[in-house]
Amino acid sequence: MSESTGSVDKICQETDCGEKMAELSPEQRALFKTFTYCPYCAEEMTLVCSRCHEHLTSADFKYCPWCGVEFGA
Numbered sequence: 001m002s003e004s005t006g007s008v009d010k011i012c013q014e015t016d017c018g019e020k021m022a023e024l025s026p027e028q029r030a031l032f033k034t035f036t037y038c039p040y041c042a043e044e045m046t047l048v049c050s051r052c053h054e055h056l057t058s059a060d061f062k063y064c065p066w067c068g069v070e071f072g073a
């Protein structure tokens with residue numbers, strides 16, 4: 001589907017939290033993947049594709065079921 005690669009991101013669906021996370025370094029964002037709850041609002045974190053931002057049901061997917069991007073590499 002695409003030559004580019006993506007990653008499984010873990011995000012909070014709250015817009016405010018998403019904006020805070022967007023300002024973090026890649027290292028800090030990587031740490032967020034280990035969180036279960038958002039450190040800003042305590043909502044449960046959601047797994048999404050970094051490319052199409054659709055929800056993922058597993059962090060172990062090798063490809064995005066929505067846009068076909070390959071994760072990791």
Ligand SMILES: [Zn+2]
Pocket residue numbers: 012013014017038039040041042043
């Ligand atoms: Zn949040």
Ligand SMILES: [Zn+2]
Pocket residue numbers: 049050051052053054064065066067068069
């Ligand atoms: Zn995707």
